[in-house]
Amino acid sequence: MSEFIRPSRRSLIKAAGATALAGTIGMPAISRAQSDVLRFGHLTPRTGFLGPLGEFAVMAADLAVEEINAAGGVMGRKLEILKEDSVNPQTASTKAERMIERDKVACIIGEISSASCLTIAQVAARTKTLYVNTGGNSDALRGANCNKFMFHVESQNSMYVKTCGRSLMQQGLVKGKKWFSLTADYAFGHDLLKVAKRFMEANGGQFAADKLVPTDLTDFSALLIEIRNAKPDLVISNLAGNQITNFLKQYSEFGLTFPVAGFGFDTALAWAAGKDNFGGTWPVVWHHLIDTPNSKKFVQAFTAKYKKPPENQAWGDYLAVKIFAQTMNEIKSTDSMKIIEHWEKGAKFDVMKTREGYFRKSDHQMMHEMYTVQAVGASAKNQWDIFTSSPAVPAANESLEIIATTAEENECKMA
Amino acid sequence: MSTLFLQQIANGLLDGVYYLLIALGLSLIFSLGGIVNLAHGAFYAIGAYLTVLLGPHIGFGGAMFVVPGLVAILGVLVERLLFQRFYRSDPILSLLLTFGLAMVAEQMLRMIFGAPPLSYSIPSWLRGQIFLGDFIYSRYRGTLILIAATCVLALWFLLNRTAFGRVVRAGVQNPDMVGALGIALPPYMMAVAAIGIGLAGLAGVLLAPIYSIHPAMGQEIITPAFVVVVIGGLGSFWGVVAAALLVGVVKGATIGLGYPQFATAVIYLMMLLVLLFRPRGLFGERIQRFE
Numbered sequence: 001m002s003e004f005i006r007p008s009r010r011s012l013i014k015a016a017g018a019t020a021l022a023g024t025i026g027m028p029a030i031s032r033a034q035s036d037v038l039r040f041g042h043l044t045p046r047t048g049f050l051g052p053l054g055e056f057a058v059m060a061a062d063l064a065v066e067e068i069n070a071a072g073g074v075m076g077r078k079l080e081i082l083k084e085d086s087v088n089p090q091t092a093s094t095k096a097e098r099m100i101e102r103d104k105v106a107c108i109i110g111e112i113s114s115a116s117c118l119t120i121a122q123v124a125a126r127t128k129t130l131y132v133n134t135g136g137n138s139d140a141l142r143g144a145n146c147n148k149f150m151f152h153v154e155s156q157n158s159m160y161v162k163t164c165g166r167s168l169m170q171q172g173l174v175k176g177k178k179w180f181s182l183t184a185d186y187a188f189g190h191d192l193l194k195v196a197k198r199f200m201e202a203n204g205g206q207f208a209a210d211k212l213v214p215t216d217l218t219d220f221s222a223l224l225i226e227i228r229n230a231k232p233d234l235v236i237s238n239l240a241g242n243q244i245t246n247f248l249k250q251y252s253e254f255g256l257t258f259p260v261a262g263f264g265f266d267t268a269l270a271w272a273a274g275k276d277n278f279g280g281t282w283p284v285v286w287h288h289l290i291d292t293p294n295s296k297k298f299v300q301a302f303t304a305k306y307k308k309p310p311e312n313q314a315w316g317d318y319l320a321v322k323i324f325a326q327t328m329n330e331i332k333s334t335d336s337m338k339i340i341e342h343w344e345k346g347a348k349f350d351v352m353k354t355r356e357g358y359f360r361k362s363d364h365q366m367m368h369e370m371y372t373v374q375a376v377g378a379s380a381k382n383q384w385d386i387f388t389s390s391p392a393v394p395a396a397n398e399s400l401e402i403i404a405t406t407a408e409e410n411e412c413k414m415a
Numbered sequence: 416m417s418t419l420f421l422q423q424i425a426n427g428l429l430d431g432v433y434y435l436l437i438a439l440g441l442s443l444i445f446s447l448g449g450i451v452n453l454a455h456g457a458f459y460a461i462g463a464y465l466t467v468l469l470g471p472h473i474g475f476g477g478a479m480f481v482v483p484g485l486v487a488i489l490g491v492l493v494e495r496l497l498f499q500r501f502y503r504s505d506p507i508l509s510l511l512l513t514f515g516l517a518m519v520a521e522q523m524l525r526m527i528f529g530a531p532p533l534s535y536s537i538p539s540w541l542r543g544q545i546f547l548g549d550f551i552y553s554r555y556r557g558t559l560i561l562i563a564a565t566c567v568l569a570l571w572f573l574l575n576r577t578a579f580g581r582v583v584r585a586g587v588q589n590p591d592m593v594g595a596l597g598i599a600l601p602p603y604m605m606a607v608a609a610i611g612i613g614l615a616g617l618a619g620v621l622l623a624p625i626y627s628i629h630p631a632m633g634q635e636i637i638t639p640a641f642v643v644v645v646i647g648g649l650g651s652f653w654g655v656v657a658a659a660l661l662v663g664v665v666k667g668a669t670i671g672l673g674y675p676q677f678a679t680a681v682i683y684l685m686m687l688l689v690l691l692f693r694p695r696g697l698f699g700e701r702i703q704r705f706e
Contacts (some may be wrong), residue, residue, distance in 0.1 A: 046530065052629055055530030082571030185676045212676035218626050218635060219433065221426055221556070221676070222670040229549055245532055245627035253553045253625055254538060254546045272627055311531075325647050383534065 014272060019345045019400035026230045037335065038077040040065075040321065041099035043092055043120060044110040044135065046085040049215055049241035053112050053264055053313040055264050058083055059133060059306050060314035061109065067301070081321070093119035100127045106334045107131065107174050109320045111273065112313065114138035117150075124149040130336040131325070134316035138191035142363040143410035149336065151343060152363040153278045153320045155285045157188075157195045158410065160223060160402040161263045163370040164283035165199050166379040171281070173234045174200065178208040178256075178413050180232035182223060182247065184240040185212040188264070192238045196263050208232040213239060220250045228256055237262035237280075241269070248273035248280075265373075267311035270387065276319070278387070286315040286352065289389055290371070295352035309384050315352070323349050354392055363412040367400040369393060418549050420671045427667020429556060431660040432563045437640035438647070438655050439570060440611030446587045446650040447607050448502045453513040454493075455640070457632030458612045459521035462486050462619020463628050464524055466533045470623075475538040475680040478620050479562075486616025487609040494608035499601065517633060524630040541624075559621050566614060571652060573610075583607060587650060603678040639679075642686045648699025659698060661685075 042061050044054040054241055065081045073079050086092035092111070099105045101124065108131040111117045117136030124131035125147045133141065133152045142156050148306065168174050179200060183189040193210065200206070208230045211223060227235055235258050239247055244265065252273075260280030267287055270278045288299045288309040298318060302310040310318070326349070327333050331342050343359045351357035357368035369392035380386040394402050444452050466475070466484045473481055497516070499553060514587040527626065543554040574580035585593050586600050593600055619634075639662070647658030662682050669681045689696060 047631060048630075052531045053633060101564055147509050214676060214679040216635065216679050217675075219430055221430060221553075221668050223675060225419070226428055226552065226670070229422075242532065242627040242629060246625075249536075249625050249627070253542075253552060253555060255553070267503075269627075270530045272532030272534050274536050276536040277534075308529075308531075 024061065032350050036077055038074050038328075039105045040079065040081045040324065041096065041101060041108040042081050042083040042110045042143050042317070043086040043108060043116075043152045044083075044317070045112055045116070045230075047106040049088065049243065052272070053135065053241065053311070056314040057110060057112070057317040060310060060316075060318035061321050063302055063305055064318045064325075067385060068325045074328050076333075079325065083085055086111060086113070086120075087321070089115045089119040092116035093123050094408055095122045096123040096131075102220070105129070105408070106328075107223075107324055107336070107339075109324070110134050110317060111136050114125070114141060114191065115186065117141050118187075120150055120386075121150040122375065128336055130339055132320045133240065134320045135162050135313055136188070138185075138188050139195055140191055141407060142405065143367050143412050146363050146412035146414055148340065148414045149357050151366070153316050153323070153366050155265065155368075155370060156365055156405060156410075157192045158405040159365075159370055159403045160265075160283040161192070161195045161199045161412050162409065164261060164263055164281060164372050165203070166393055167281050167372040167374075167390060168234070169203065171259075173259060173261070177205050177233035178230075179205055179210075179234050179236050180208045180227050180230050181210040181236040181238055182213050182220075184237035184243055184264075186240075188240055190240050192263055196236065196238060212235055213243065215240070216244065217243070218245050218246050221254070223255060224250060224254045227258065228254070232258055234258065235260045235283070238264060240264055241266075242272075244269040245272040247278045252277040252279065257370065266313060267373075268313070271311070271373070275376075275383065275386040276378050278375045279377070281372055281374050282387075283370060284312050285288055286312045287371060287373060287387070287389060289385060289387075290353060292352055292354060294350055298352055313367075314368050319349075319351060323357060349366035354396070355400065357400070360404065362407065362409070363405075364414075367404065368401060369400070418530040420668075422550050423549065423667040423668075423671030424664055426552075427664040428660050429552070429560055429663065430666060431663025432560050433618070433622065433657060434636070434640050434643045434662065435563055436566060436614045436621075438637055438643040438659055439567065440614040440650060441648070442477045442639055442644045442652075442655045443607055443611045444498075445644070447583060448604055449499060449504060449506055449511065450498055450501060450509040452498075452508065452611075453637060454516035454520060454633075455513075455612070455615050456635070456637030457517045458486050458490060458633070459619040459622075459636055460524060460630065460633035461489065461520065462616035463535075463623040463626075464528055464533070464619075464631060465616070466623045467528075467533045467628060470535060475620075475624070477539070479617070482620045483613040483617040486541040486619070487613030489618075490603055490612025491609050493612070494605050498608060499604065502604065517637070521630050521633060526628075528630070530630060535623045535628060537624040555624065560619075562621065565655060566617065570610070570614075574652065579603070579606070632665045639682060642682050644696075644697060645686050646689045648696025651696065651698040654696055654698025661697075 044057045046054040067078050068079050084095050109132050112135035114136040117133045131150045135154050137155045137157045139374045183193045262282045265282040344361045346358050348356040348358050351368045357366050360367050372390040373387035375387050441455050462482050466478045478631050537555045541555045545552045545554055545557055582603050643658045647654035666678050669678050
């Protein structure tokens with residue numbers, strides 16, 4: 001018995017002390033309100049299957065704030081950003097509420113999960129605080145669930161589907177073709193599947209099968225066997241987060257040769273799959289190879305600070321912080337109603353692409369160009385530049401709105 | 416039954432093996448020390464990250480030997496500094512300890528390597544597919560199964576056919592009696608922790624080329640592995656093996672029947688049924704200490 005050491009009172013006290021200390025470190029540092037400081041709230045998942053993308057969002061938001069302060073802040077005040085892990089829809093709304101009511105933030109920025117966007121938007125509407133969604137794609141957020149206090153820098157699912165769909169039509173993979181789709185089994189995936197079906201039916205394709213995949217499924221071997229057996233003309237991924245990386249790695253492992261495309265995508269997930277495994281055609285809202293002066297400047301600043309290029313989620317959060325600061329400086333007000341009025345009037349913004357972007361009044365969706373990227377395979381020259389990009393979609397002579405939902409497809413009634 | 420369905424059952428059997436290396440270590444550490452090691456997944460994650468770090472220098476083959484060793488050394492440190500203080504206390508304390516440890520480990524991985532997932536590919540000499548009639552399998556997974564099976568057999572041999580194993584098994588049943596016979600159990604405890612945790616490290620090496628490598632990957636695998644241990648029955652070696660295969664088959668059948676959306680939920684349903692009708696687990700032995 002003496003061989004076993006019982007925990008002593010002292011060691012328990014030490015453990016308790018360590019726990020308390022760890023708790024303090026984990027707490028966000030919040031200083032009391034000062035009039036010479038302006039605060040923005042930033043919420044995004046930093047853990048869980050979307051966590052890896054959330055980290056890029058946080059890095060980009062920090063970079064934006066740094067640049068804004070270096071350029072004189074917002075209306076002469078120093079900008080501060082309160083950042084928290086949104087964890088899940090319930091926690092996201094609790095934290096949004098606390099940021100607004102206790103920390104008096106001027107606005108909320110962020111999110112990747114469509115489900116959490118919805119709960120934050122409800123808090124935003126109730127407290128009349130502006131919220132800019134930087135990563136939630138679901139059409140429903142711009143349709144049935146739209147609201148006056150929520151704007152979207154991130155593109156909606158329909159924009160992703162129609163952008164990638166164009167490439168697929170050019171490759172002859174739609175009309176009369178059989179698709180096998182894998183869909184993330186939660187709000188985002190369901191919404192995306194609906195939009196994908198609408199596109200496919202309108203353009204003469206059909207489903208060989210459509211399978212829902214739990215977000216915590218890591219092994220795709222069983223689904224790969226199903227795909228191989230169904231012999232589809234195209235495999236479509238409506239997956240999200242780490243699912244995409246797992247799928248790409250294992251698809252390459254099983255050596256299946258059906259073309260792959262996806263309707264939801266993040267560059268970091270392709271980087272994680274690696275150039276040996278990344279394949280297919282995918283839509284992106286922005287990528288680090290876009291050849292415009294401001295885009296290059298952003299990539300340069302980000303790479304200098306973090307030793308890796310920004311991925312598309314970084315673009316969204318960087319842009320949202322910048323747009324807020326620019327608007328407040330221009331209209332000399334942080335008042336939500338005044339900002340909404342300014343944006344709804346069609347204010348234009350440099351979104352680091354060839355054309356300027358603007359928020360569409362009917363559903364608050366940012367109208368801007370999108371891109372499809374195509375994997376280049378193992379011949380890629382480094383671990384980041386593993387794809388080539390299509391020209392901007394829509395083309396220069398087309399309206400930016402043609403890839404977005406029409407009022408019939410996705411009706412938004414703003415209160 | 417269609418051949419596709421049979422393929423799914425066969426693939427399921429193989430799928431189950433991935434949980435095995437984690438589940439066996441969990442079960443071993445629990446049966447001997449009474450510690451529910453929630454940090455076990457963290458050692459798996461550390462194994463995967465070490466593979467990414469060392470792979471380019473020592474190759475995948477080298478990582479397969481070096482990384483589990485390094486993780487086992489880490490395991491010994493954790494056992495000496497932390498676990499051994501909790502062997503005789505309320506299991507809830509060790510549960511809290513390892514839960515905290517898992518969080519600390521995950522956060523450290525995030526601080527050192529960043530939150531974005533890292534890439535690691537199957538080495539070229541293990542790429543390719545195996546075709547058996549209609550059945551397709553990747554050569555890499557074939558290799559993985561052989562390695563896992565070797566580990567399981569070696570572990571069984573160690574526990575059941577050696578002097579070391581006899582002491583460990585006696586320690587599981589009645590540690591006081593082992594002490595009374597003049598055998599010091601702590602070195603055995605340390606060895607068991609090293610083996611169990613080393614196996615988790617090995618699982619990290621083996622799965623790094625096919626799964627996404629991210630800080631929370633430990634969390635991802637610990638829950639299903641724990642479910643396997645509960646279904647199989649604590650303390651039963653073959654129970655855990657059988658449960659891992661069973662879980663794989665049921666998952667495969669669920670997908671084969673056309674309900675992939677329930678593929679992960681179904682294993683929790685199995686656990687629920689086992690807890691309701693056979694709380695000891697399918698092959699669980701009665702362990703005097705835990706009665």
